[in-house]
Each structure stands twice: as structure tokens, then as C-alpha cells.
Amino acid sequence: MTTTLVSDEITHNKTNDKVTDNTDKKAIDDMVNDQPDENAAPSDTQEQNASLNASTPSSAAIDSVTPIQLPNEQLLTMYRTMFLIRRTEEMLLELAESGQIGGAMHTAIGHEANAIGAAAALRKGDYLTGTYRGHHHAIAWGVDPGQAIAEVLGRAGGFAKGKGGSMHFYAPEHGVMGTNGIVGAQVPHAAGMALASKLRKDGHVAITFFGDGANYQGLMHETFNMAQKWKLPLIFYCENNRYSEMTPISRTSSVNELYLFVRGYGMKSVQIDGNDVETVYTAVSEAAERARAGEGPTYIEGITYRLAGHMANDLETYRTAEEVDMQRSHEPLVVLRNKLLARDVSQEQIDEIEASVEEEIRAAVEFAENSPWPALGEAYTDVYAL
């Protein structure tokens, strides 16, 4: 570990981490060009475990699950949703590039299987909370892409009339109880929902999504402890994309395998391939079953990878194009497409699905772009509930 730290320090000094604060693109480019090699994929990650190492693709690790094989029909539906999420987010990136989206917008391109597998494993009435990187959860849980895009654009047609935006997604009718702009804040919320279900004995579970970086927030550990102590019907789902913003967590973490964190609290945990819907589906199903049976929470670490920047307009100086390319060989759409083709689904069927999604996306963007700005009076409403 000492050597890692030392090499980390050296790498750190040579890298351009600090430039991410700098908005002068030219200066940043110069610095990047100065030191093209040591910069992006820090050598310190290389000897680390799968959990932290972005230079290996996602794969099932120890303490994982044996994936259930789902029927083709269901997989095709999942593929449609996955493609819908992907295209929605690609459109959002285009809109951001064209200057129509202000603030911070984070896409989950590459994360989709985590959301889709989990959504399929849970029931109506179950609760979800998530992060600012939450478009994929919301759409997988049933939020309409048109409304989602309108919301991100700040239009009246958004589900929150444009007041929430990209980091604050809500659809209580689908169990989407909120995505959050504060790293980790949504996690105790889900625990509170699980507590409510426990008190009401209504058989519902709550799932909360968070990133690898969130594990280092103190309130996470407070919540792990209480959830386990009170056997709450709760699923902690960590989408480990190996980066916390622009910093690989190998550089900041004293723990190599994130799913081991909660073992200290006596909580069951698994590490899985988060890019495979069947694996995610299986892990979440098993966790939900345990939760509903009163056996308490489960921590699932889904190994995944964010193919786009941390947020729109991320300069991505912290990783190489090779690293991203290598990850594309195991991204959720590729994994699922290959699976379908290997299970006698034809390329035509897949093409048809994609074509129908393109139609839907076109309509969604049109809806959003034609949606008016909210009336100015809306600025003052919804401060207090009646």
C-alpha cells in the first residue's frame, strides 16, 4: 500500500487534476499536451482490484450472484428501455452543447443496466432515491422522456414545471421519490422510506442508488448502521464507475473493495457486473426478497463505467481515450445486444426496436422544445405546501 501511495503522489504531481477548476480551455489544452501520457489513466490504479480499477472492464467478482436467465421477450423490452435512455441522454448532451441547458448535467451513459435490471426486479409501491446522475433510473422507472427533457430544459412541461432540473427528478406515482444534488443525501431518505414501510407493514422495499464516491460521506455509514440494526427493507445500490468526478477513488480510498465496507456492520453485500441486466436483476431480486422477508438490507456494488464525461462539457483530462474505448467492449448495450443475438433474436428485431425508439425520441425532444417557459408566477409557488 505504501508503494501505491508513493506512486500516487508522483502521478498526482504530474497530472492535471487541478486544471479542472480552470475554465480557460486553452491553458488546459496546453497543459494536457505537455504531459500526454502519465496524465490520464494513473498508474496507481493498475494494480488495484476490479472494484477500483477503471482499466479493467466490468465483470462479476467474488461474492457475486448467479444470474437468472430472463425470457427473450423481457430482454427485448429491457433493450428498448436501455436504448431509449441512451438516446435520451445523447439528445440531452446535444442540447447542452447547443447551450440550451444551464448548470450541471450528468448523464449515465454506460450505467443503464444498473437501473433497468433493478427496475425489473422491484414492484409497484417500492421506493427509489438516487443521485444527480439519475436520468436512467427515472426513465427505467417509467418517467416519460419528453417530460424529462422538458424538465432539464427548465420548461413548463417538465414534471416539476422546470424547477427541479436534471439533478432533481421526481415521479412519486412511479416510486421515484427524488434524485439529489448533494452527494449521499438521498441515502438516508430511502432508509426513512424503508422505515415507513416497516412501521406500516406494507411489504414495500426502498432502493437507493449512489456512486462509489458517496461511500466516503459520513451519513452513509450512519445509515448503514441504522438500516442493519433495524433490519430495514432497503437496498443500497452503489454504481461504481471507478471515478468520483475527476478523481479515481483509488487515489482517495483506503479500502479497495467497496462492497466490504458494510461487512463491518454485519450487512450482506455483493459485488456484481453492473453492466449486465440479468446479473443486476438477480442481485436486486434476491436483495428485495430478503428485505421483504424481514432479513434486512443488502449492499450491492455494481461495477460499471461512465462512458461520457462526469457532466456535460467535462474536459476529461483524467482518462485516456484508450481506456474509454476498452470499456466500450463491455458496455450495457453491447452486452445485451450480444446476449440477444446469441439467443436467436435477429438483428432485424433489434433494428426495429431502435427505429421505434428514434421515433419516440424525436417526438420527446419536439415536445420538450415546444414546451413553453413556466409562467413567471411559478417562481413564487410551491415554497410551502398547503
Add this chain to the structure above:
Amino acid sequence: MRKTTYIQAINEAMKDEMRRDESVFLIGEDIGHYGGLFRVTRNLFDEFGAERVIDTPISEQGFMGMAVGAALVGMRPIVELMYMDFFLVCGDQIFNQAARYHYMSGGLLNVPLVIRGQQGGGKSYGSQHSVAVESVFAQYPGIKVVAPATPYDAKGLLISAIRDNNPVLFLEHKMLYFTRGEMPDATEEYTVPIGKADVKRQGKDLTIVTSSYCVLEALDAAEELAEEFGIDVEVVDLRTIVPLDMETVLESVQKTGHLLALHESQANCGIGAEIVARVYEEAPHLLKSPGRRLGMAPASVPVSKPLEMELLPWKKNIKAAVLDMMREYA
């Protein structure tokens, strides 16, 4: 009429509401078996059990966050903060989460949450267990703030707070806990509306607008000012800091023409400054002398009794401020 302590009044409000509504539950440190450090939740554990009177680990962020989550799905949690000073430990959950959720969601979601506990100085608890927080909270729209001074108001306002569909900060005061006041029969149902001030002493010379324990100090000061100097002070008990009942304040100022806004949180940028400013904005012609504020002096709360009393805006300082105002302008 019977008399109860302030603690008893709060305890009754929680008990009544828990009996009436299954979605009400309590969560906090030492509140179950022990009945709370100040014994405010005493006996509730016996009646409602560990599921509804939840003893937590020392995890303010975690349990405040859980209460927010439970509220989001329709429960009505009451969180006890052992000392209000600890609100900073879980500030994100209160301000960025509870207070903003309804707005951020475009009205889709509510957070019917009560955060209650005692605040304030006077008992030599020192800098980290004595702060008065009402002014800080007033900077965050989305949360209501109530700070009753009497057992009657405490019970009625706590019931209103529990039934409210917004996060409500319910401020008790360690100096109020063992004060006694008249109360209707335990079986008689009543509420005190949030956002309505109450004139606790009629007077014609000067208005003191205040809340929480400062009401008692102001009433004491008023008696002495009347006796010693013949100054007749009106004491307006806001009872609620957010939303402010400016109507009652303006009515009183119309009568007296002199305004002293008093509170235990910092004078600097405090709620008193807001009240004075609003009077200037809304009805400057009512003032015969410049409106003034009296709050906590810009220092932390010291343990040493004489130092603490020097800084707190209590009777001695209230009398001095009133005399100063009246000497110049009366």
C-alpha cells in the same frame, strides 16, 4: 383550570397526536427508554413502544435524513435534537433537503416533519450547547419556525406543527421547561395556529416584539419599567417566527409608536432586523422614534454566569434598551 409545566404540555401534544394518527412517530437520542435528556418524551415509550419512539445512535445526519425520507412518503416524524446547536451537524438534511423538497419537486412532494428541541442560554452550558437558532432558519424559505413561550401555546402549536404539511422547527427553551402555565383540561382538544402572534401584555408606550423565553424576560422587564419609571410596555409574543405575523406587529406599533424587536439569536442580521426593516418598509409613519433591535451580542455563549448574563438580551439589557429609547424620544 389546571396548571402544567412547559415540558408536560409538549409531552401531551405528542401523546395526543400519536394516539390520533398512526403516522406520527418520534426519533432521536435517548428519547425512548430514558424519556429524553430533558424528559420531554417521558412515558411515551411505555405507551407506544420502540417502533414509534425510536432511540437512535448519535447519527444526526442519518436520522434527520431518515425522518425526511419517512415524511416524503407520508409519515409524520418528530425528530428531537437534544440541543438545537446540533442542527449544524445535520444542516444539509434540514436546509438543502427538507426545506427545498416541495419547491424542487414543483409541489409533487411534501415533507411533514417536525424538528423539536431546546435551545438558548442561561444555564451555563457554554458555547456549543446554548445557541438560539431562529434567525438562521428564517433565511431558508420552505421551513416554518415556531417558538412558543407558554405551556398553552406550546401544546397548541406543537399539535399544529405535527399536522402541518411542511417541515416545522419547533423551538423550546431550556429556561422554559419548568415554567408552569394554565391549561385546559387534558381531554379538551385545541390548537394554536402557526403564524399568529399574541399580545401577552397590553401597553401604550412602547412595543416589544419577541418570542420564546425572551417573552418572559420582556414581561418581567415591563413590570419593573412600569413600577419604576411609569413606562407602559406592550409585549407582542410572535409565537411563530416564520411566517411572521406583521399585522399584529403593525397594530401594536400603531398604538405605541415605539418598537423594540427582541430575540436571543444574534442581533446582527437577526430576525429583529427583519421586523424593524419591515415596519420601515410597510409603515414608517407609525414610528415616533427609530425602531431598534436587541439580540445576543456578537460573541459565543460563555459558561461563566456573569459573562453569560452580560451578553444575553434579557431583563437587565431589555430595561436598559427601553430606557435609552424612551429617554431620547418620549
